[in-house]
Amino acid sequence: MRLTRRLFMLSTLAALPVGAQDRGQVTGLPLPRFVSLKAGSANVRRGPGLAHRIDWRFLHRGMPLRVVAEYENWRQVRDHEGMGGWVHFALLSGVRTVLVRGETVELKSDPAADAPVAAIAQGGAIARLDRCEAGWCRIEASGHGGWVLDRALWGTDSDLGA
Known part of the structure; x- marks a missing residue:
């Protein structure tokens, strides 16, 4: 079990974008770019997926966030203080704030x-x-x-x- 989980994590990390790029691999939209928090709260995870630990929550609807990476249905975001992690795309909006x-x-x-x-x-x-x-x-x-x-x-x- 431990080895399987570690291999999954390594393969997941290998698939993540490295460094800055012009377009997201999933959406084709510019990276980095700004979005806003659609939901009233959003779990911020350590990695892209439900198996990853929740580190904290964003709690302000409309909060501007910078998308820095994409992986499947997950977006790696940062707030104005540089804090961030992975958030499911359904909790984000293209409305600029x-x-x-x-x-x-x-x-x-x-x-x-x-x-x-x-x-x-x-x-x-x-x-x-x-x-x-x-x-x-x-x-x-x-x-x-x-x-x-x-x-x-x-x-x-x-x-x-x-």
């Missing part, structure tokens, strides 16, 4: 530093990402929206290399 960095961030009515403030977002808030252009991102949360510098957010394309 971002996490507000810092204590508070002003949402501007236009993508300009001197534009009027439309709203203020608290640090740690999760917002839906509409689009980004020229270093500014349009976000919306709780019925309020505005433009924010992309460096004030985690989950934008500028974070993909980090």
Whole structure:
């Protein structure tokens, strides 16, 4: 039994993607890329499969996550703190969200530093990402929206290399 389990684990690890690649082997989508947590909670496993130990849970619906690898129905993800593991693909959504960095961030009515403030977002808030252009991102949360510098957010394309 012990030898069989070890051989299974070794063959599983050998099949996992090594290093960065341009496209996922399963979906053909870019790697890395951002997704969001579809479920209210998701088990984060040590490896891709139900046989692997659950290390913790993500508990915030909409939380942005970076997909760094794919294996069958599993996606290896990382959060804004670099913590992660393997999550079943059914618990993830392609809807783009971002996490507000810092204590508070002003949402501007236009993508300009001197534009009027439309709203203020608290640090740690999760917002839906509409689009980004020229270093500014349009976000919306709780019925309020505005433009924010992309460096004030985690989950934008500028974070993909980090």
